[in-house]
Amino acid sequence: MNRREVLLAGAAMSLASSPLVGTRAFAQAGGEIAIGVIWPLSGPSAQIGVDAKHALETAAEIVNGSFDIDLPTAKNAGLAGLGNAKIKLIFADHQGDPQKGRAEAERLITQDKVVAIVGAFHSSVSATVSASCERYGIPYLAADSSSPSLHRRNLKFFFRAAAHDEMFSAGMFDFLDAQKKAGQKIESVALFYEDTIFGTDSSNVQRKLATDRGYKVVADIKYRSNSPSLTAEVQQLKSANPDVLLPSGYTTDSILLIKTMEELGYKPKNLVAQAAGFADKATFDAVGDKLGGLISRASFSIDMAAKRPSIQTVNELFKKRANRDLNDNTSRQFTSILILADAIDRAKSTDGEKIRAALAATDTPGDKTIMPWKRIKFGADGQNPDADPVLIQYIGGKFVTIYPENVAVAKAKWPMNG
Amino acid sequence: MTVQAFLQVLASGLLIGLIYALIAVGLSLIFGLMDVVNFAHGEFLMLAMYAMFGLVVITALDPVLLMPIVVGVMFVVGVSAYAGVIRFAMRAKANPGMVQIFATFGLALVIQGLAQYFFTPDYRNLGNSWLGGKTLNLGGVFLPWPQIYGGVISLLAFGGLYLLITRTDFGKALEATREDQGAVALVGIDRNRVFALGWGLGAALVGLSGAVLAVFYYIYPQVGGPFALIAYVTVALGGFGSIFGALVAGLIVGVVEALTTLILPPALKSVGVYSLYLAILFIRPSGLFGRL
Numbered sequence: 001m002n003r004r005e006v007l008l009a010g011a012a013m014s015l016a017s018s019p020l021v022g023t024r025a026f027a028q029a030g031g032e033i034a035i036g037v038i039w040p041l042s043g044p045s046a047q048i049g050v051d052a053k054h055a056l057e058t059a060a061e062i063v064n065g066s067f068d069i070d071l072p073t074a075k076n077a078g079l080a081g082l083g084n085a086k087i088k089l090i091f092a093d094h095q096g097d098p099q100k101g102r103a104e105a106e107r108l109i110t111q112d113k114v115v116a117i118v119g120a121f122h123s124s125v126s127a128t129v130s131a132s133c134e135r136y137g138i139p140y141l142a143a144d145s146s147s148p149s150l151h152r153r154n155l156k157f158f159f160r161a162a163a164h165d166e167m168f169s170a171g172m173f174d175f176l177d178a179q180k181k182a183g184q185k186i187e188s189v190a191l192f193y194e195d196t197i198f199g200t201d202s203s204n205v206q207r208k209l210a211t212d213r214g215y216k217v218v219a220d221i222k223y224r225s226n227s228p229s230l231t232a233e234v235q236q237l238k239s240a241n242p243d244v245l246l247p248s249g250y251t252t253d254s255i256l257l258i259k260t261m262e263e264l265g266y267k268p269k270n271l272v273a274q275a276a277g278f279a280d281k282a283t284f285d286a287v288g289d290k291l292g293g294l295i296s297r298a299s300f301s302i303d304m305a306a307k308r309p310s311i312q313t314v315n316e317l318f319k320k321r322a323n324r325d326l327n328d329n330t331s332r333q334f335t336s337i338l339i340l341a342d343a344i345d346r347a348k349s350t351d352g353e354k355i356r357a358a359l360a361a362t363d364t365p366g367d368k369t370i371m372p373w374k375r376i377k378f379g380a381d382g383q384n385p386d387a388d389p390v391l392i393q394y395i396g397g398k399f400v401t402i403y404p405e406n407v408a409v410a411k412a413k414w415p416m417n418g
Numbered sequence: 419m420t421v422q423a424f425l426q427v428l429a430s431g432l433l434i435g436l437i438y439a440l441i442a443v444g445l446s447l448i449f450g451l452m453d454v455v456n457f458a459h460g461e462f463l464m465l466a467m468y469a470m471f472g473l474v475v476i477t478a479l480d481p482v483l484l485m486p487i488v489v490g491v492m493f494v495v496g497v498s499a500y501a502g503v504i505r506f507a508m509r510a511k512a513n514p515g516m517v518q519i520f521a522t523f524g525l526a527l528v529i530q531g532l533a534q535y536f537f538t539p540d541y542r543n544l545g546n547s548w549l550g551g552k553t554l555n556l557g558g559v560f561l562p563w564p565q566i567y568g569g570v571i572s573l574l575a576f577g578g579l580y581l582l583i584t585r586t587d588f589g590k591a592l593e594a595t596r597e598d599q600g601a602v603a604l605v606g607i608d609r610n611r612v613f614a615l616g617w618g619l620g621a622a623l624v625g626l627s628g629a630v631l632a633v634f635y636y637i638y639p640q641v642g643g644p645f646a647l648i649a650y651v652t653v654a655l656g657g658f659g660s661i662f663g664a665l666v667a668g669l670i671v672g673v674v675e676a677l678t679t680l681i682l683p684p685a686l687k688s689v690g691v692y693s694l695y696l697a698i699l700f701i702r703p704s705g706l707f708g709r710l
Contacts, residue, residue: 044640046539195685222685228635228644231430232679232687239423251541255636263553263562263634264426286543286636 032088033079033350035340036108038119038129039333043095044226044252047282048121048329052144053091054322055330056118059337060089061317069310071368072342081345089337090114094125101125105132115350116141118336121329123147124197130158138352139343139359143336144329146275147201151383157352159359161339161376162332163387165198165248165274168297169205171389172272173213175295175403176244179414186270190219190242192233192257193274194249199225202248202274218242225253230260238266248274251282258287269415271295272391279328284394293416294394300331301372301390301401303409311370326370335369339376372407422558427676433565435672437627440572441645442652443579443664444623450659451596451616454504454518458526459649460642462621464533466492466628467637471542480548481633482567488629489622496621499525500614533639542637549633564634571630575623576665583661592616596659651695657708666706670694 037056041049062069064086066077078084090112094101101120108114109132116139120126126145133140134155142150142160146168151160163171180186189210193199199222210217219240223233234257237245245268247257254277261268273296277283284291302325305311314334315326326334339362344350347358364376366386374386391403393412402412445459456462469491473484507521508514544550552563583589594602595612603609635641652671656663671691678690698705 042534042539044638044643046534046639047541050539222683224685224687226644227687228648229430229434229675231434232427232676233684235423235426235430236679236684239420252636252638255541255543259551259634259636262551263565264560265553265555282541286541 031083031085033082033085033344034088034090034112034114035337036092036105036112036114036117037089037337038092038094038101038104038108038117038125039121040096040125041091041093043097045096045121045250047251048280049093051281051322051324051327051330052121052333055318055326055333056089056337058314058318058321059334059341060087062314063087063337063341067313069313071310071314071370072338072364073345074338079341079345081348082350087337087341087344094120094122094129096122096125098122098124098128102128102132105129109133109136109138114138115344115352116340116355118143118333118340120145122196122198123150123201126150127153127197130155133157136352137356139340139356141336141340141359144332145198147197148205149197149201151381155382157356158382159339159378159384160382161335161373161378161384161387162299162371163389164383165202166205167387168274168389169202169209171391171403172206172246172297173209173215175391175412176215176272177213178403179412184414186215186243188216188218188240188242189244189246190221190237190240191217192219192221192223192237192245192247192249194225194253195222196225198250198276199248206246206248206274215244223249223253225250227253227256230256231264234260234264234266237261237268238264242269244268244270244272246272246274247278249277251277251280254278254280254283255286258283258290262287262290267417269417271416273297275299275328281324281327288394288397291394292396293413295391295402295412295416296328296394296399297389298328298392298399298401299371299373299387299389300326300328301392301407302326302399303401304372304407308367308370314370331370335371338369339364372401424680426559427680428673429559429561430565431673431676432669433561433569433672434676435669436569436572437565437630437668438645438648438652438671439665439668440568440575440627440630441624442649442656442668443576443661444620444627445649446653446656446659446661446664447579447623448616448620449653450661451592452508452599452613454508454522455650456620457519457522457646458499458529459624460646461526461529461533462492462495462624462642463628463631463645464637464639464642465495465529466625467632467635467641468533468537468542469625470629470632471544471637474544474547481544481629482548485571485626485629489625492625492628493618493622495625497614497618499621500617504617505610505613530639537639539639544632544637547633562634564630567633568627568630571626575626576661579623579661588615648691651691654705655695655698657705660705660707663705663707 039049039052067074078086092104118141123145126142130140139157146165148164148166191203193203271294278296343358347354366373392399393402400410469488507518510517549563554561652667656667674690679687
């Protein structure tokens with residue numbers, strides 16, 4: 001091997017390690033049902049995609065194997081409605097880029113013949129991928145994209161079981177109202193959000209809620225995501241010094257935000273985050289020591305495992321693969337595959353139209369999921385209105401559920417630093 | 419907007435500007451020497467940060483002490499990149515400019531792919547260090563110690579580089595080679611050796627910035643991207659090949675970027691830098707101190 005060959009081998013290896021290659025040669029053969037899953041497996045949010053892969057594979061393992069767990073499709077091997085057919089996940093990588101997402105979706109549909117697509121973390125990517133699915137008439141299930149604009153586009157094939165940012169933000173403000181009623185002084189809030197659809201949508205909702213409910217918005221800062229420096233932005237936050245800081249950002253920016261706040265000697269009185277970066281283990285590995293008292297909205301609470309054994313079992317299966325506990329994102333990703341598998345099972349068909357009808361007829365009670373939701377039943381717009389969000393607080397190195405009261409295991413520490 | 423906030427933003431801009439300058443100078447040096455734009459510059463920065471992270475994990479010493487080792491490692495990386503890839507790209511008979519661009523770009527993709535495979539896409543972060551998280555409070559203006567340290571290192575590196583180029587034989591050989599590659603061969607200077615050492619020096623300089631950056635910035639396989647983009651703008655602004663230009667342009671980019679956020683919404687903070695860059699391009703295409 002000369003040097004050129006060594007380099008070529010290296011290049012080939014890096015290609016082979018990317019999930020695009022190697023999974024393509026498969027279609028609907030051999031009683032397996034192909035489901036397209038599209039996440040950022042490389043690029044700045046790659047860790048989200050890697051965790052998602054573990055969560056989705058855990059779900060496929062449960063669908064395909066036979067497990068004594070009280071979840072749909074878990075007990076028997078494969079899908080009973082289709083002669084115990086197994087599901088097969090076909091992974092695609094969108095790198096956080098809506099255009100790459102669209103191209104990958106077309107490839108999954110036309111070449112890999114997937115019966116449905118699940119994705120995609122970034123709301124901006126969910127927007128383009130769901131539009132492609134609509135055109136080809138196959139269902140799209142948004143697992144962990146939370147922008148409210150997604151279900152307002154009159155798409156027939158779009159479904160989202162998890163809460164969107166309006167529901168999450170309303171939950172946050174309900175909590176703030178409750179704190180205020182209990183005698184806390186909360187007058188001003190600051191919005192701090194990244195400049196893609198997730199951050200801007202989240203801030204639009206929060207701005208409106210703050211005005212409607214009588215909180216003063218003392219800083220309204222949109223920043224460029226993946227910035228090398230956030231010093232000037234944090235300086236503005238520091239000058240405004242709000243009672244509550246409401247950040248909406250992905251992992252890299254969240255880490256930098258916390259580091260920069262520390263460097264500039266700014267301790268926010270309270271931090272209530274729109275999850276994303278603030279629900280990612282990487283953030284807590286990096287700057288967890290500075291995040292004591294952080295409150296985040298969440299779709300999931302691991303505390304509930306005490307009451308619901310299925311959560312414990314699923315978490316153990318997931319942990320075996322990912323070497324970390326289920327979190328806000330991975331729990332929703334896991335759940336999305338079970339919802340889809342259950343619908344295909346009931347549809348007894350791989351036809352897009354029939355699966356769509358089965359998804360629309362879904363009515364799963366909350367205790368048959370691992371989520372703190374009332375139930376899963378989609379509205380005409382494809383949104384599940386009963387996905388109650390919870391608030392979790394980072395206390396003593398782990399998250400505990402603090403709101404709403406019926407699922408809370410601890411009282412909120414407010415203000416967060418004292 | 420208080421005076422204090424203005425001073426804070428200005429000071430932060432200057433400190434990050436010194437680091438931008440240090441990142442850019444290696445790029446400028448290689449371009450000045452042999453007219454090759456190194457598109458793997460950001461990946462070199464990333465490798466240096468991972469080298470620092472790895473060394474800290476293995477030796478449990480402070481990043482300040484490990485800095486020379488990272489610089490040495492990156493020097494070797496730079497020389498190897500030249501000897502293993504660039505040397506062959508420069509032999510291209512047709513369209514050598516394009517071949518060189520694709521060679522360094524390909525190198526960048528390979529390094530990034532391998533980094534993602536071997537280091538995983540997880541975000542790394544150096545825990546406690548002597549400087550990490552400590553801040554100097556000058557009457558309400560906060561200067562983080564890691565960035566002050568970075569700024570001082572950057573200035574020292576520029577001083578050292580100036581001495582190296584003006585006072586040593588190697589520096590004279592570098593200057594001579596960039597003036598006239600053919601003529602130096604006639605006086606017995608091995609062009610290949612100068613190029614290899616030039617790449618080593620360029621990579622060592624970006625390695626130094628990576629070693630400094632690792633103290634206060636998170637590390638992941640794509641970390642080089644945003645910094646490399648700024649480095650290209652810095653080099654173009656200061657003038658391709660100009661070392662002093664890289665220093666001045668780095669400071670300008672840092673300060674303009676920071677001050678823009680005081681006037682415009684922060685999401686537009688790059689607009690100031692890029693407008694300035696476009697203006698320079700129209701008025702003085704060779705950059706502020708370029709000799710093209």
